[in-house]
Amino acid sequence: MQFSFDTNLNRIAEKVEAGERLTFDEGIELYTTGDLNALGKLADFERRKRHGRTTYFNVNRHFNHTNICVADCKFCNFYRRSRDADAYTHSVAEGVEIARAAVAEGATELHIVGGLNTKIPFSYYTDLFAALKENFPRLHVKALTMVELDFMARFYKMSDEDLIERLKAAGMDSCPGGGAEIFAEPTRSRICDHKCDADRWLELAGKCHAAGVKTNATMLYGHIETLEDRVDHLVRLREQQDKSGGFQCFIPLAFYPPDSALSSLPGPSGVDSLKTIAVSRLMLDNFDHVKAYWVMLGKPLAQTALHFGANDLDGTITDGGELTEAYSVENGEVKMSKQQLVDLIENAGFEAVERDTVYNRVERAAV
Ligand code: V47
Numbered sequence: 001m002q003f004s005f006d007t008n009l010n011r012i013a014e015k016v017e018a019g020e021r022l023t024f025d026e027g028i029e030l031y032t033t034g035d036l037n038a039l040g041k042l043a044d045f046e047r048r049k050r051h052g053r054t055t056y057f058n059v060n061r062h063f064n065h066t067n068i069c070v071a072d073c074k075f076c077n078f079y080r081r082s083r084d085a086d087a088y089t090h091s092v093a094e095g096v097e098i099a100r101a102a103v104a105e106g107a108t109e110l111h112i113v114g115g116l117n118t119k120i121p122f123s124y125y126t127d128l129f130a131a132l133k134e135n136f137p138r139l140h141v142k143a144l145t146m147v148e149l150d151f152m153a154r155f156y157k158m159s160d161e162d163l164i165e166r167l168k169a170a171g172m173d174s175c176p177g178g179g180a181e182i183f184a185e186p187t188r189s190r191i192c193d194h195k196c197d198a199d200r201w202l203e204l205a206g207k208c209h210a211a212g213v214k215t216n217a218t219m220l221y222g223h224i225e226t227l228e229d230r231v232d233h234l235v236r237l238r239e240q241q242d243k244s245g246g247f248q249c250f251i252p253l254a255f256y257p258p259d260s261a262l263s264s265l266p267g268p269s270g271v272d273s274l275k276t277i278a279v280s281r282l283m284l285d286n287f288d289h290v291k292a293y294w295v296m297l298g299k300p301l302a303q304t305a306l307h308f309g310a311n312d313l314d315g316t317i318t319d320g321g322e323l324t325e326a327y328s329v330e331n332g333e334v335k336m337s338k339q340q341l342v343d344l345i346e347n348a349g350f351e352a353v354e355r356d357t358v359y360n361r362v363e364r365a366a367v
Contacts, residue, residue, distance in 0.1 A: 216248055219280075270304075
């Protein structure tokens, strides 16, 4: 056996080395271990087995087309009601101009999410995606969470299959992983009772996968959830991945309390974030990639997370968009140049590899 810990982690270590699936109880044991180094070593073993020293990043841009939302999630400081002075909805033409600037800076992906807005016609989405594809055929459109798809299917009275096919035909290439928050009840209802429930979120992910649309998955942690809620979330994602196989990557999202209805909470500690990355890597044996989202972790902790199981840092973001700025621990502008991201990865001891959204390597001509 490669590992010999002075802790009760040895039994779990043997299973990890043998490539065996961990149970819910073992997920809890990993979370509650006092030996952070041992947990990190195990997750790093798994990460290096899959990806060696490679750490992926991409050149991307976020576009939050509207902040008007009928939900009022307790953790969210981004949403507005339509009557609010700072409520907005970007036009299709504005979306195209934002994409144009991003493409000029080398972006391969536009990440599009927004509020649940009853003032927007369905044609807005198909027009936006079609215009993006017409102008930038090689730009990957990663758009709409399962929560947005659920809202759209109900609001525009379409079957899930029809909705997904029409969005895909217009230019939606894949979907981001937001809206998963925490699956377990009653926690989910307490923080976001206007959103679809866990079964519905997972059902829609499965339907996207069946339609050939890859999706990501997230978990919002560090608010009112329990450790059991977190491990339950990971187990449910793992079960769905067994069934439909279309999740590309898992992104734990560290709760950022300021200006939200939960602003009295402290948010997760650095140790908690590292544990969450590590437990995710070890529990999600059927997910290829675990992302340390630097925007929410902050740069130094994101670097450290690469030693705790993460193999992706997300992207340059180029210009974060309003939602990204609302939840980022990086005060001020939320962006990094490609060189800054490469330096961040290399200074942490890894090899930086630019990827596209579906994890193909991006080769660029040297300048
Ligand atoms: O669903 C909202 C979270 C998510 C806060 O798929 C907050 O590659 C922390 O899903 N503190 C949207 N988090 C962002 C998201 C995402 C981000 C980056 C990459 C990908 C991907 C997906 O942001 C929401 C919610 O869970 N969020 N408010 C907050 N105060």
